[in-house]
Amino acid sequence: MARYIAKRVILSIFTLWLVATITFFLMFMVPGGPFLSEKTPSKATLEALNKRYGLDQPVIVQYKNYMINFLKGEYGESLKQRGRTVEDIISSGFKVSARVGGLAVAVALCIGVPLGCIAALNRGKWLDNTIIVIATCGIAVPSFVVSTVLMIIFSVKLNWLPTYGLTSWKHYVMPVMALSFYPTAYISRLMRSSMLEVLGQDYMRTAKAKGLSQFWILFKHALRNAILPIVTYLGPLLAYTLTGSFVVEKIFTIPGLGNEFISSIINRDYTMIMGTTIFLAALLIILNLLVDIAYKIIDPRIKFK
């Protein structure tokens, strides 16, 4: 087990370094610079600014400096939002994204898992068919469509919910619904098929033959085994709620990390691009690693290799 984890951690660190390096050089290949967009500054100011942020040096030297500073824990200042450090912007943006994303994951699990179980237990009946139809349609609808349809219904027609900002609980309703729509549909499909597989196993019959109550059979024997595929899906799901949030954050103008990332690329805010990329990549890689390890702990049949 320790060997497996060590191997995965080393691979993760290598991937992270690779992503950081690719990003760094890609970033400098994009024409334009952070100080060019609005009013063109005078040549002297530009030179002074470039010198101050070390942008006058060759890219390789800048790369070396960035990596050394990064390992020291200095991520620099944003080139666009003067006076704010990258850590500051990332942590405030991440708090917002994590709140919306976390709620969406919770909603998806709380609705998707029971729906999948209900469908499996009523196999072939109208309830099962309805759930399948809804779930199949659900995975075909992109999040921007869900968001905008919600907006038309709840804001334009009914005027119940606000369309932008994030100050009261009302503001959370639509972004969370939009973000959890696809994963809810996906989880219920996944849960249904894995539950059906488990229900057909021999140990289910044994449990029934032992005289266990329906409740115990379902919760202790069926659910624990059927939930395994959902655990593997959690990694990609968390990744989805963070990256899918690019769209949802844009539509509902939420000041989250996804929004920061896109605007930093458009503004050529080099330090912010590096900071957000490394942060998001690390987050996704760590989540996937944790999920893989958790999976192997829950399911003792899987051997560590």
Next chain:
Amino acid sequence: MSELNKKLTLHLDVSDFLPADEEEKQSLVIMRESVSFWRDGLRRFRKNKIAMTSLVVVILILLFAFVAPYFYPYSYEQQIRGSENLAPMQYSETELARIEAGEKVFPHILGTDSLGRDIMIRLMIGSRISLIVGIVASALILVIGSIYGTIAGYFGGKVDLVMMRIVDIIYTVPDILIIILLMVTLKFPLQDLAYNNPNFAWINKLGVGLICIFIVFALLYWVGMARIVRGQILSLKEMEYITAARALGASHSRIIRKHLLTNVMGTLIVTTTLQIPSSIFTESFLSFIGIGVAAPMPSLGSMASDAIDGIYSYPYRLMAPAIMISLIILSFNLLGDGLRDAFDPKLKN
């Protein structure tokens, strides 16, 4: 009585030892006519009502996107002055005057947008872009992924180890981040190439955004395909018929082409079909956040994005691209599921 007598005598009847004629042979054959893998799969596919319906819908969408625009009197970039912001089936004043004068004016079935462009034709061309992205990207992924996976699986050992480690690394790279970065980065050098080098003028015809999407998808998404193909090849290459082919002196490339690839064909088709909707999904997402296909070329994602600005006044404008994209993804998903049910040997029973 005579029957019994006959059996008890030692006298041999010559007619019992004559070779069987055709009719007798036929009556002894219990097997039905052998059914090939494809025929069998096709039969199962035809029986699946949902899959057949989705196939029909996919064909209708293809006709709508590739054939219908030729018969439509407006073009996607044509701005009709005086016809801005029309509701579905509404005519502008100048058009009404022309109708009064006895001219025939084709109606704007879905209305026009704020620049006076007909929304119906934009929907058709937008669907065409989405389908092109889905199909071309999936084809690229199919070619790269299957070649890579086959080589890794077939040669095994150290080759496999190194090749699959590379796949593992690309697999862990967060795709959306790199896609957004690459899209922005690739755009300028490609534009440069298209304008300054006459050999690359075709880039402009297709649009820089589309080429970027193809490159990005080809770079990142082949890994899933490679993994699936490798897994199949690993188990297939242990089969007896491969050993037999090798014993007969077949070369590596012949074994791969004639024996291995033909046997993973079913899996390849299914995975590619299911890859199409997911490519379309990503493209619409990129166009929606404004870094996909560039204006004036419409894409379903960018049309939805444009519609959001006028959501209070013209909410119906959003519905057309929204329904279209969902329909495309849904029908391809169902078609892929149907193909998997029909061609996956594991699901045969």
